Amino acid sequence: MIEPHVLPRLFAGATNRPLSLADHEEVFRPADNVTNLLDELSASGLLGRGGAGFPTSRKVELLRNQRGHKYVVVNGMEGEPAAHKDFRLLSTNPHLVLDGAEMLASMIGASRIAVCVARDNPTVVHHVEQAIHERARRNLRGPGIDLHTPPWRYVAGEESALVHWLDDNESLPQYRPGRPHILRIGRGPVLVDNAETCANVGLIGRYGAQWFRTLGTNDHPGSVVVSVTGAITRPSVLEVNLGTPIRAILASAGADTSPQAVLLGGYGGAWLRGDQLDTPYSNDSLSPLSLSVGAGIIAVLPRQACGIAEAHRVVRWMAHESARQCGPCAFGLPALAEDLLTVVRGGRDGVAAVARLRERCGVIEGRGACRHPDGVVRFVRSSVDVFAADIDNHLRGAPCAGARSQQRFLTVPSLEHEEDLIWE
Amino acid sequence: MGVIRRAGMFVLQVNPILCDGFGHCAELAPELVHLDEWGYPIISSEPVPMADIGSYESARYAERGCPRQALHVAKVNNPAPITNVTMRPPTPVSRGRRRL
Amino acid sequence: MIALTTPYLWYATRATGIVALLLFTVVVCLGTLVANRVGGTFIGRFEVNEVHRSLSMVAVVFLLFHIVTTVLDSFVSTGLVSTLIPMTSTYKRVPVALGTVSFDLILAVWISSLLKLRVKNQTWRFIHWFSWLAYAISLVHVYLTGTDTHKGIGTLLVVGCAGVVALAGVWRYLGRPTRAAGRTALSPLASPPVPPRPRLPDSVPRNLPRPRVPDDFPKTPPRPPGSRGRR
Numbered sequence: 001m002i003e004p005h006v007l008p009r010l011f012a013g014a015t016n017r018p019l020s021l022a023d024h025e026e027v028f029r030p031a032d033n034v035t036n037l038l039d040e041l042s043a044s045g046l047l048g049r050g051g052a053g054f055p056t057s058r059k060v061e062l063l064r065n066q067r068g069h070k071y072v073v074v075n076g077m078e079g080e081p082a083a084h085k086d087f088r089l090l091s092t093n094p095h096l097v098l099d100g101a102e103m104l105a106s107m108i109g110a111s112r113i114a115v116c117v118a119r120d121n122p123t124v125v126h127h128v129e130q131a132i133h134e135r136a137r138r139n140l141r142g143p144g145i146d147l148h149t150p151p152w153r154y155v156a157g158e159e160s161a162l163v164h165w166l167d168d169n170e171s172l173p174q175y176r177p178g179r180p181h182i183l184r185i186g187r188g189p190v191l192v193d194n195a196e197t198c199a200n201v202g203l204i205g206r207y208g209a210q211w212f213r214t215l216g217t218n219d220h221p222g223s224v225v226v227s228v229t230g231a232i233t234r235p236s237v238l239e240v241n242l243g244t245p246i247r248a249i250l251a252s253a254g255a256d257t258s259p260q261a262v263l264l265g266g267y268g269g270a271w272l273r274g275d276q277l278d279t280p281y282s283n284d285s286l287s288p289l290s291l292s293v294g295a296g297i298i299a300v301l302p303r304q305a306c307g308i309a310e311a312h313r314v315v316r317w318m319a320h321e322s323a324r325q326c327g328p329c330a331f332g333l334p335a336l337a338e339d340l341l342t343v344v345r346g347g348r349d350g351v352a353a354v355a356r357l358r359e360r361c362g363v364i365e366g367r368g369a370c371r372h373p374d375g376v377v378r379f380v381r382s383s384v385d386v387f388a389a390d391i392d393n394h395l396r397g398a399p400c401a402g403a404r405s406q407q408r409f410l411t412v413p414s415l416e417h418e419e420d421l422i423w424e
Numbered sequence: 425m426g427v428i429r430r431a432g433m434f435v436l437q438v439n440p441i442l443c444d445g446f447g448h449c450a451e452l453a454p455e456l457v458h459l460d461e462w463g464y465p466i467i468s469s470e471p472v473p474m475a476d477i478g479s480y481e482s483a484r485y486a487e488r489g490c491p492r493q494a495l496h497v498a499k500v501n502n503p504a505p506i507t508n509v510t511m512r513p514p515t516p517v518s519r520g521r522r523r524l
Numbered sequence: 525m526i527a528l529t530t531p532y533l534w535y536a537t538r539a540t541g542i543v544a545l546l547l548f549t550v551v552v553c554l555g556t557l558v559a560n561r562v563g564g565t566f567i568g569r570f571e572v573n574e575v576h577r578s579l580s581m582v583a584v585v586f587l588l589f590h591i592v593t594t595v596l597d598s599f600v601s602t603g604l605v606s607t608l609i610p611m612t613s614t615y616k617r618v619p620v621a622l623g624t625v626s627f628d629l630i631l632a633v634w635i636s637s638l639l640k641l642r643v644k645n646q647t648w649r650f651i652h653w654f655s656w657l658a659y660a661i662s663l664v665h666v667y668l669t670g671t672d673t674h675k676g677i678g679t680l681l682v683v684g685c686a687g688v689v690a691l692a693g694v695w696r697y698l699g700r701p702t703r704a705a706g707r708t709a710l711s712p713l714a715s716p717p718v719p720p721r722p723r724l725p726d727s728v729p730r731n732l733p734r735p736r737v738p739d740d741f742p743k744t745p746p747r748p749p750g751s752r753g754r755r
Contacts, residue, residue, distance in 0.1 A: 175441045175442075325440070325441040327443060327703075328440065328464055331462040331464075332462070363460050367464070367466070369439075369440050369441050442645055446569065447569055451568040452568075452570050463561075489570045489573060491558065493640065493645050
């Protein structure tokens with residue numbers, strides 16, 4: 001039984017090995033006060049933890065009204081390179097995630113559950129395989145659980161790309177005109193939920209909505225698992241109460257508590273200035289600043305780093321990770337990366353580059369099939385805004401110390417082949 | 425013979441995955457489509473009244489003339505203006521087979 | 525079957541055949557102009573496309589005349605069956621068969637274009653690539669069936685058309701515009717685009733020993749029912 005008001009919730013009873021089914025049932029003994037799962041889920045106000053923050057109960061209600069052979073897909077792909085929360089969760093307690101998936105399946109009437117983990121991470125794959133095997137050995141009646149391992153790409157975690165991979169073996173985002181659009185595998189509707197969201201559903205199903213709402217804020221209840229990277233001794237994953245000031249989160253993670261800026265939401269998110277770190281970490285406090293919790297990523301940029309050089313590195317990688325199906329994304333993102341490089345190099349070209357950046361952001365936004373270009377545009381706009389002083393220095397020909405040093409703080413995977421970049 | 429008066433509004437939608445930047449739409453419907461620097465169409469998501477015969481016929485020509493069939497003229501039932509920033513049109517009415 | 529004995533049918537066959545060849549040469553060249561995005565200043569790109577579409581209709585009509593007059597003519601006994609099924613003609617079996625194969629391919633291209641709004645764009649593009657093959661086969665058919673193609677203006681005609689289309693093909697390949705790597709159909713000869721190999725993020729530990737899987741571990745789970753695709 002997990003007490004209310006107490007952390008950790010998702011990581012309760014965690015050891016350095018994954019919890020077995022018996023241990024999991026020992027730690028998370030249900031409270032027997034949950035009668036109607038769907039009512040509890042709506043009352044809890046759980047928002048998705050995969051990045052979009054869409055209310056889970058609304059998704060479930062939409063899927064309930066569909067006809068056909070339904071599936072539940074657990075998205076453990078973790079496309080963001082700066083995030084490891086889903087991997088950590090699946091390595092610590094995969095049974096909680098699977099419990100939540102089974103509850104979602106019972107709510108919408110699905111017959112199969114597909115758990116998707118990137119195949120580049122053999123440890124996590126093995127842990128999830130063992131967990132599924134344990135449940136199968138127990139002969140629990142319920143929807144069959146399959147493990148799928150798509151290759152790791154940034155867009156592979158996007159829900160339409162993931163469902164398309166399950167359907168047709170290609171991780172390509174699909175064009176979905178009009179809202180709401182139901183994703184399908186074959187003809188069957190699909191409910192896609194992040195692994196952490198499923199784990200939270202598992203907790204709500206055991207302890208109820210009131211227990212769930214004892215943590216967090218009114219509009220953004222519960223706890224969230226946060227990956228902290230950047231200026232930190234060891235990139236860490238911690239579970240925090242929504243509404244905690246960000247400075248407190250950095251302090252408990254052992255990160256630099258007076259950074260230059262903090263990137264929230266991942267590489268498609270936006271920067272929070274160093275002087276605004278007392279903002280509570282929840283969507284209702286962050287949305288007036290046009291930020292959001294997103295996928296629970298906090299990347300810390302220290303004072304000695306160069307914000308715009310880091311931004312260039314990130315945008316270059318994001319341009320490489322484009323699925324290159326849509327022209328504005330395939331050509332526009334490399335153009336943004338080039339413009340950022342010109343700004344980093346400084347000089348008179350840089351001034352024109354900044355103007356071009358602003359114009360191109362307006363042109364690229366909203367014209368892709370998925371939200372990848374929108375995320376990059378948001379990141380670029382925020383970088384140009386927050387690091388405006390830095391840019392001025394670069395343009396005047398006096399680049400900052402961070403640009404001259406080779407040390408970089410944001411985790412960006414290196415590009416395999418330079419010739420894969422589309423504008424070469 | 426009189427002119428057929430149409431009621432309602434339409435919006436020209438492009439499937440960005442199918443679009444290959446041929447640019448025929450900008451020639452056939454210049455009042456609705458502009459090209460960006462890479463040759464891909466920029467189409468406003470504001471619904472246009474079908475009573476605007478010129479635009480409507482241009483849109484239909486563009487839909488037929490696109491070499492990749494990436495365009496679709498979608499009829500819109502509620503002529504409410506778009507208030508949010510993202511270029512997503514309101515849910516269109518007819519999603520069945522396109523007819524010339 | 526109806527068989528007429530007037531020599532004018534034979535003349536008509538030859539004439540419509542030659543005109544069809546010339547028209548298809550122009551159609552293929554126009555197709556390469558459309559694909560390489562020619563136009564915008566003096567003529568619109570959509571106009572090149574429209575001329576390509578309209579002229580191909582005219583060419584098909586001439587081709588149909590050519591076939592009808594051949595079948596009706598009793599001077600050469602090709603028979604109605606050989607219009608669609610190759611190697612069934614008694615007169616010049618292989619050359620007429622080549623014409624039949626070419627006509628079958630052109631028929632596929634034509635029908636898929638008529639139903640362009642109903643077939644997927646990928647399917648239409650895949651079939652459309654076969655128009656090059658149809659043209660090449662029809663050139664061989666013209667050279668072998670034609671009675672004057674071994675000397676003088678006949679040879680000039682065949683060689684000229686072949687040269688023009690070969691040049692157009694080379695220009696089509698060399699002058700192709702940079703595209704976003706779309707998911708539309710590829711030529712039957714091309715290999716599918718290979719996405720770049722994914723790279724592990726730097727934060728993931730590497731070179732972990734592969735855990736030992738127990739012998740009674742269950743096999744790969746079955747594909748979910750109703751899903752398409754290879755796995």
